[in-house]
Amino acid sequence: MKAKILIIEDNEENLYMETFLLEKHGYEVVGVMDGREGLEAAGRIKPALIVLDIQLPSMDGYEIARRLKGQPDTRDIPIVAVTSYAMPKDRAEIIASGCEGYMEKPIDPDTFVSELERYLPTSPPPKDDKS
Ligand code: MN
Numbered sequence: 825m826k827a828k829i830l831i832i833e834d835n836e837e838n839l840y841m842e843t844f845l846l847e848k849h850g851y852e853v854v855g856v857m858d859g860r861e862g863l864e865a866a867g868r869i870k871p872a873l874i875v876l877d878i879q880l881p882s883m884d885g886y887e888i889a890r891r892l893k894g895q896p897d898t899r900d901i902p903i904v905a906v907t908s909y910a911m912p913k914d915r916a917e918i919i920a921s922g923c924e925g926y927m928e929k930p931i932d933p934d935t936f937v938s939e940l941e942r943y944l945p946t947s948p949p950p951k952d953d954k955s
Contacts, residue, residue, distance in 0.1 A: 826850040827872035827944060832862030832888065833906070834880050841931065842875060842906075849937045859883030863891055866898050873944050876923065878907040878914075886921040893922030902943040906931065 829846055833839040834857045843853045854869055856862045859880040866874060874892070878885035885905055892898040905918045905926040918926045924943050927936070 826852065828852045828854065828869060829873050829875060829940075830862070830865055830869060830871035831855045831875040832859065832865075832880065832885070833857065833875070833877040835877070838877070838906070838929070838931070841933065842936065845933055845936050846940075851937075857881075859885070859888050863888055866892055866901065867895070870897070871901060873940065874901055874903045875940065876903050876905050878905055878918070885923075886917060889918075889921040889923050900945075902945065904940055904943050 826849075829851050831839060831842050831853060833842065833855065839855050839857065843855050846853045854865060854871065856865050859882045862876070862880070863883065876885045876888060880888070885907070889903050889905070892901065892903060903923040905923045906929060907914065907918065907926060908929040915926060927939055
């Protein structure tokens with residue numbers, strides 16, 4: 825079974841497209857359209873990766889990333905911000921808030937999944953049993 829991915833995105837079309845592409849590649853997707861809901865869902869479902877919009881109702885993506893990275897149970901989940909803000913200072917803020925990476929909108933359907941997969945944790949190497 826493939827990994828579970830949480831998408832926090834308030835634009836219905838983007839959420840639909842991102843979900844469609846990931847499901848097509850076999851991922852299990854949970855999508856939420858609100859910041860607080862996203863934070864709650866992350867703690868509850870422990871996704872392998874989070875796709876995070878920056879402009880969101882009730883709490884923006886920067887704040888969500890900071891909170892996720894500040895909690896022991898969610899801090900190891902990679903976060904990839906998806907944003908139409910791509911000025912250098914926005915990129916710096918995305919990284920400073922704790923996101924591992926970012927992608928620019930509009931998303932490219934041909935590369936979206938493979939780009940995200942760069943951030944997915946790989947399975948741990950087989951145990952060395954010489955110890
Ligand atoms: Mn948005």
